[in-house]
Amino acid sequence: MRLRNIFIVFAVSVLTACTIIPGQHMSPFSRQSSVEMPVAEDNEAVLKKLDIKTIDAKLIVELEQNFGNRSLSPDNVANHYFNYRIGAKTIKGVPVEDEPYSQYRVGPRDILNITVWDHPELTTPAGQFRSAETAGSVVGEDGNFFYPYVGVIQAAGRTVEEIRDELSRKLSKYIENVQLDVRVAAYRSQRVYVVGEVAEPGIQLVQDIPLTVLEAINNAGGVKFEADQRNITLTRNDKTYSINLLSLYEGGDISQNVLLQHGDVLNVPDSSFNKVFVLGETNFRIQGGLGVGRSRSIVMNKGRMTLTEALADGGGFDQETSDPARIFVFRGGLGKPEIYHLNARSPDALLLADRFPLQPRDVIYVDRAEGIRWNQIISQIQPTVNLLNSFDGVLRVQPLQQQGR
Numbered sequence: 230m231r232l233r234n235i236f237i238v239f240a241v242s243v244l245t246a247c248t249i250i251p252g253q254h255m256s257p258f259s260r261q262s263s264v265e266m267p268v269a270e271d272n273e274a275v276l277k278k279l280d281i282k283t284i285d286a287k288l289i290v291e292l293e294q295n296f297g298n299r300s301l302s303p304d305n306v307a308n309h310y311f312n313y314r315i316g317a318k319t320i321k322g323v324p325v326e327d328e329p330y331s332q333y334r335v336g337p338r339d340i341l342n343i344t345v346w347d348h349p350e351l352t353t354p355a356g357q358f359r360s361a362e363t364a365g366s367v368v369g370e371d372g373n374f375f376y377p378y379v380g381v382i383q384a385a386g387r388t389v390e391e392i393r394d395e396l397s398r399k400l401s402k403y404i405e406n407v408q409l410d411v412r413v414a415a416y417r418s419q420r421v422y423v424v425g426e427v428a429e430p431g432i433q434l435v436q437d438i439p440l441t442v443l444e445a446i447n448n449a450g451g452v453k454f455e456a457d458q459r460n461i462t463l464t465r466n467d468k469t470y471s472i473n474l475l476s477l478y479e480g481g482d483i484s485q486n487v488l489l490q491h492g493d494v495l496n497v498p499d500s501s502f503n504k505v506f507v508l509g510e511t512n513f514r515i516q517g518g519l520g521v522g523r524s525r526s527i528v529m530n531k532g533r534m535t536l537t538e539a540l541a542d543g544g545g546f547d548q549e550t551s552d553p554a555r556i557f558v559f560r561g562g563l564g565k566p567e568i569y570h571l572n573a574r575s576p577d578a579l580l581l582a583d584r585f586p587l588q589p590r591d592v593i594y595v596d597r598a599e600g601i602r603w604n605q606i607i608s609q610i611q612p613t614v615n616l617l618n619s620f621d622g623v624l625r626v627q628p629l630q631q632q633g634r
Contacts, residue, residue: 266566281557284536284571289584298586300533301473301480306562307503307532308473310589311460313563314502319462319471323487330488332388333437336418337372340365341384343396346408351377351400365414378403389413413437421489423449425497426456440489442472446497457500459532463487464494475531503529505587507543509595510551523547529589536571537583539593546573546595555596562588 265276282288297304303321312319335341342365345351366374372385379399384392393411400407419435428450433440442463446452458474470487477485489495507513508524527534527542536558540546546553554574560567571582587593 262568266561267564268566269564279566279568281568281570284558284569284581284585286581288569289581292586293584300531300586301476303473305459305532306588307529308459308471310562311457311498311502312471317462317469319469321471323472323484324463324465324468324470326488330439332390333413333416333435334386334388335368335384335392335413336491337368337370337385338417339368339384339413340415340417341368341374341389341392342366342412342414343376344410344412345400345404348404351409368418385418419491421445421491422494423497424494426453426499427451427497428453435489435491441486442474442489442495443477443486445489445495446474452497455499455501455528457498457503457532460498462496462498463489464496465490465492500528500532503532503589505529505534505539505589505591505593507539507593507595509593510547510597511540511544511595512547513544529587532589534587535583536585536587536593537579539587539591540579540582540595543593550597552596552598556582557594557596558585558587559592559594560588560590562590 260281262279262281265278267274268277268279269275292298296302297306299305302308308321311317343352366376368374368384373381373383375381376396379396382392382395389411393409396411397407397409400409413436416434416436421433421435421440422431423433423445424430427446430449433445433448442461452458452474458478459476461472461474463470463472472485472487473482474485476482504526506524506526511523513523513525523544525543527539536556540556554572556571556573558569558571560569569585571578571585573579573582
């Protein structure tokens with residue numbers, strides 16, 4: 230008996246050396262983090278333990294007084310996290326137009342259709358089997374085209390009215406009361422590239438109707454569900470601008486509807502950075518080849534989500550194993566780590582959680598109840614105790630002793 234007790238104590242000490250409480254947990258009495266985190270102070274990174282802030286009514290009032298926490302605020306974290314993660318140097322704002330758009334200006338490779346009344350020999354031939362696009366006057370790479378009796382005409386950078394005036398003036402030497410019209414039969418000189426999370430990415434041609442960001446996205450079939458509408462990028466020449474399409478849709482900020490120019494690249498990124506993670510004792514389950522899991526990542530729809538929404542999407546509390554009094558939010562966005570604690574033992578605390586805005590990459594952790602931890606310890610010790618109970622004082626397995634007799 231004495232030897233058996235010694236083995237029991239030894240087994241418990243071995244288990245204790247590994248961990249007295251299986252799994253992850255937070256100390257119920259802790260007011261600071263157990264690990265040090267890099268924190269920026271005076272433009273320097275210092276290591277320090279973080280204070281754990283309580284999510285209460287006072288904190289909610291402070292958060293709501295900060296306009297930067299509002300969804301459509303330009304300073305909302307979701308508007309900056311994309312650049313922070315990938316190291317982009319986008320300009321927050323839209324490009325300034327040099328001059329307002331007036332009319333389409335012809336460029337190289339455009340095809341012009343020129344009609345001279347009462348002079349079919351000068352009119353662009355467009356019979357039954359020839360379209361104006363195939364028979365029109367093509368503007369060369371040098372920006373010029375040739376026309377009979379007139380010679381070489383500079384077309385690039387000019388409107389069709391300016392080209393018509395020059396043709397009329399020069400043809401008046403040979404034709405009395407010249408009447409002619411100039412139209413663009415095919416727009417081929419100016420292109421805009423729409424890429425990323427749109428239904429039909431590709432090249433779009435700039436025509437006589439001005440092409441804006443909204444029209445280009447609609448022409449591409451609209452954005453996908455995975456699109457990050459807050460952080461659309463517009464690359465023009467050697468600069469990249471950040472466009473908040475959500476502010477245009479929901480806030481009516483028409484300044485975001487930029488007029489596109491030749492060579493612009495409009496990129497609609499995905500929302501993979503706008504995720505939060507729900508870990509711990511939740512009711513969420515994944516059945517499959519990897520077994521059963523409780524954790525999941527949730528994409529923040531339009532870059533916004535509250536703590537209550539994340540808990541609900543994560544499956545809610547496991548009523549048998551969780552301790553709602555210890556719900557934690559770990560935050561490290563933009564290099565400013567913070568820890569928050571919510572005591573939701575009373576369900577009305579979820580009203581506070583529904584007014585607590587989450588940020589991209591927040592980690593929500595639902596801690597485990599103390600009694601469940603103790604039961605797990607017992608469940609680990611019990612097989613060892615049962616094994617020791619099968620021995621007698623001389624370390625002989627009892628079933629073997631019976632066989633020996």
